[in-house]
Amino acid sequence: MNSDEVHIRPARQSDSEEIYSMLKQLAAETGDGDRFCCTVDDIREFGFGRHTLFHCLIASAQQQDLGLALYFPLFSTTRGRPGVYLQDLWISPGCRDWGVGLRMLREVIKAAGSQWQAGYLDLMVHGHNIGAERFYRRHGFIESAHDQHLTLKGEAFMRLVNNSEYSQGT
Secondary structure (H helix, E strand, C coil): CCHHHCEEEECCHHHHHHHHHHHHHHHHHCCCCCCCCCCHHHHHHHHHCCCCCCEEEEEEECCEEEEEEEEEEEEECCCCEEEEEEEEEEECHHHCCCCHHHHHHHHHHHHHHHHHCCCCEEECCCCCCHHHHHHHHHCCCCCCCCCCCCCCCHHHHHHHHHCHHHHHCC
């Protein structure tokens, strides 16, 4: 089988369990299996609920799901334009040499371009996922010299929200 035999389509709410399964496989492959907290209900609510927070494409062939791309809009004040953030791209290990990943990237860019005029794509790669990093670099992705990824979560997140000392200044 080759990439031309693979069909890529927008995900539907009825795909939520399959999306969950593929995301869980991705988490296991990247060493995040023990931290993976997403549920099928989360996917239904945030991907297909009243306030959709992400979009998803599914790649399949012969009624078998082979991959997914989960993405959402973002906006850069520096660039003065909208972009697309690719949160997750997972392709089944058995078909990673078929060109499906590149087709998924193209479809994400096309969809984001037509839906919200995205003019760039951002993503992060797990530091130990050398294969994914090589894939992205081969297709023109570069490391940003100006950006460093920071996260606020857990107790620090709640402390910032609830602690009045933070509201005294910037």
